[in-house]
Amino acid sequence: QHKMITPADLQEYFAYTIAMGLFVLIFLSFFGVTANSIALTFFLHHMKNKIFSRIFTFITITDCLTGTLTFAVGISYLSGRRPMFFSSSLFREVWGSLWNFSSRYSVLLVG
Numbered sequence: 208q209h210k211m212i213t214p215a216d217l218q219e220y221f222a223y224t225i226a227m228g229l230f231v232l233i234f235l236s237f238f239g240v241t242a243n244s245i246a247l248t249f250f251l252h253h254m255k256n257k258i259f260s261r262i263f264t265f266i267t268i269t270d271c272l273t274g275t276l277t278f279a280v281g282i283s284y285l286s287g288r289r290p291m292f293f294s295s296s297l298f299r300e301v302w303g304s305l306w307n308f309s310s311r312y313s314v315l316l317v318g
Contacts, residue, residue, distance in 0.1 A: 221287055228284030231277055239274035243267045266316045272309045276302060 247267040254260035279292045279302060292298050 224284050224288055228281050228286075231284055232281035236274045236278040236281055239277070240271050243270040243274065247271070262316060266313070269309050269313045269316060272305065273313065276306050276309065 244267075247264060250260055250263040250267060254263065279298075283289065283291045283293060293302070
């Protein structure tokens with residue numbers, strides 16, 4: 208048996224996707240990019256050990272990239288999970304490549 212979808216179900220679904228979009232945009236993208244930009248400035252100007260300074264610099268740049276890439280996902284959530292940027296095949300290919308690179312490079316640097 209299939210349950211009929213009611214307007215209340217749709218309203219709850221859209222409220223959930225908007226909440227997820229706001230969470231992704233505000234906490235993951237904006238906060239992450241801002242905090243990592245501040246950390247990057249610190250590592251570039253205050254670290255005396257060149258090796259650790261470079262490692263921390265690469266980690267913060269990778270985290271900034273990840274936060275920036277998350278922005279497109281948040282926009283998609285806010286639009287009711289419509290593809291938005293992801294409707295372009297070029298964007299999907301570039302985004303996917305950068306996402307794979309940033310996630311793997313982040314694990315490599317932190318590990």
